[in-house]
Amino acid sequence: MSNTSQKTHTVTLIPGDGIGPEVTDAVVRILEATGVRFNWERYAAGAEAFEKHQEYIPKDLYDSIERNKLALKGPVTTPIGGGFPSINVTLRKKFELYANFRPIKNLPGLETRYPGVDLVIIRENTEGEYVGLEHEVVPGVVESLKVITRKGSTRIAKFAFEYARKHKRKKIHAIHKANIMKMSDGLFLKCAREVAKGFPEITYGEHIIDNTCMQLVMNPYQYDMLLLENLYGDIVSDLCAAFVGGLGLVPGANIGDDAAIFEAVHGSAPDIAGKDIANPTALLQSSILMLRHIDEAAAADRVQTALENLYKERKSLTRDVGGTAGTKAFADAMIAALESPVTASK
Ligand code: NAI
Numbered sequence: 001m002s003n004t005s006q007k008t009h010t011v012t013l014i015p016g017d018g019i020g021p022e023v024t025d026a027v028v029r030i031l032e033a034t035g036v037r038f039n040w041e042r043y044a045a046g047a048e049a050f051e052k053h054q055e056y057i058p059k060d061l062y063d064s065i066e067r068n069k070l071a072l073k074g075p076v077t078t079p080i081g082g083g084f085p086s087i088n089v090t091l092r093k094k095f096e097l098y099a100n101f102r103p104i105k106n107l108p109g110l111e112t113r114y115p116g117v118d119l120v121i122i123r124e125n126t127e128g129e130y131v132g133l134e135h136e137v138v139p140g141v142v143e144s145l146k147v148i149t150r151k152g153s154t155r156i157a158k159f160a161f162e163y164a165r166k167h168k169r170k171k172i173h174a175i176h177k178a179n180i181m182k183m184s185d186g187l188f189l190k191c192a193r194e195v196a197k198g199f200p201e202i203t204y205g206e207h208i209i210d211n212t213c214m215q216l217v218m219n220p221y222q223y224d225m226l227l228l229e230n231l232y233g234d235i236v237s238d239l240c241a242a243f244v245g246g247l248g249l250v251p252g253a254n255i256g257d258d259a260a261i262f263e264a265v266h267g268s269a270p271d272i273a274g275k276d277i278a279n280p281t282a283l284l285q286s287s288i289l290m291l292r293h294i295d296e297a298a299a300a301d302r303v304q305t306a307l308e309n310l311y312k313e314r315k316s317l318t319r320d321v322g323g324t325a326g327t328k329a330f331a332d333a334m335i336a337a338l339e340s341p342v343t344a345s346k
C-alpha cells in the first residue's frame with residue numbers, strides 16, 4: 001500500500017476491563033488492516049493484573065511504556081470510595097503525560113444534538129485534585145489537597161497555545177473558579193495570561209467553570225479551544241461528548257515530552273460490558289491520533305475516510321448511535337472498507 005512506512009511500530013497495549021477488551025480488539029484488527037506494521041506488547045492493568053501478578057500495574061508494563069514511549073489503552077475500572085488508586089491517573093503521573101488532548105467533532109452523517117461542533121479540550125493531566133493527597137484530619141473531617149504549580153500550569157498553557165498556532169485555531173478560553181479558589185485557580189490563570197502574551201494572533205478569554213457549562217449547552221459554537229485544570233477538564237469533556245453523539249465517539253490522547261498514551265474519554269462501561277454492543281469509534285479515533293503521532297498520516301487518513309463513510313452511509317453502526325450492529329460487526333465493516341479499492345491505496 002502506498003505511503004505506508006515499512007517500519008514496525010512497537011506499541012504497549014492495555015486492553016483494560018469492562019468493554020475495554022472488546023473495543024481494543026476491534027481497533028487492533030482495524031489497525032492491522034491498514035498495512036502499517038505493529039508489534040503489540042499486551043499487558044493487563046488494574047484488578048485483572050492484581051489477580052495474576054499481585055500488582056495493579058505490573059513492572060513489565062511500566063518497562064514496556066518506558067521502552068516504547070507509546071501505548072494504546074482501553075478503559076480500566078477504578079473502585080469508588082476506596083480500593084486501589086486509578087490506573088489512568090498513576091500512569092499519567094508516572095510518565096508525566098501532562099496534556100490530555102480531547103478533540104470534540106461531529107462525524108458526518110450522524111445526527112446529534114448540535115451539528116458542526118469543532119472544539120478542542122486541553123486538560124491538565126497531572127495536578128489539581130488528582131494528586132491523590134487526601135487524609136482524615138480527625139474522625140469526620142477529611143482534607144483533600146488540590147495542587148496547582150507554576151510549572152504545571154505554564155507547560156499546559158504552552159501546549160494549548162502551540163497547538164492552536166500549529167493548527168490555526170483562533171481562540172482559547174481558560175476555564176477556572178478563581179473567584180473562589182483565588183490562589184490555586186488564580187495561579188493557573190496567571191500562567192495562562194503570561195503564555196498568551198507570546199501568541200498575539202490567538203484570542204485569549206477566561207470564563208468561570210459554572211457559567212461555562214451553561215454557555216456550552218446554550219451555544220457550544222462560541223468556543224474554539226478550552227484550557228482547563230484536571231478536574232474541570234474531566235467533567236467538561238464528558239459534557240462536550242454529548243454534543244457529538246456521546247461517549248462512544250470521543251477520542252483522547254495523554255501526551256508528555258517523552259511518551260504518549262492514547263485512550264478514549266469513556267470508562268469501562270460495566271453496564272454494557274461483554275455484550276458485543278460497545279461502540280469502538282472513540283478508541284478508533286484515539287488510534288487515528290496515534291497514527292498521526294507516529295507519522296503514519298496516510299494510514300490515519302484512510303481510517304478516517306473509511307470511518308466517515310461508514311457513518312455517512314449509516315452502515316454497521318452500533319446501537320448508541322442508532323444502529324443495530326455489534327462491536328465485532330462494526331470492526332468487520334471497517335476492515336472491509338479499508339480493503340476496498342476506494343480506500344485501500346489512497
Ligand atoms: P463510562 O464512561 O464507563 O460510562 C458512561 C455511560 O456511557 C454508560 O452508560 C456507558 O454504557 C456509556 N458508554 C461509555 N463508553 C461507551 C461506548 N464505547 N459505547 C457505547 N456506550 C458507551 O463511565 P462510568 O460508568 O462513570 O465509569 C465506569 C468505570 O470506568 C469507573 O470505574 C471509572 O472509574 C472508569 N473510568 C475509566 C476511565 C479510563 O480508564 N480512562 C475513564 C473514565 C472512567
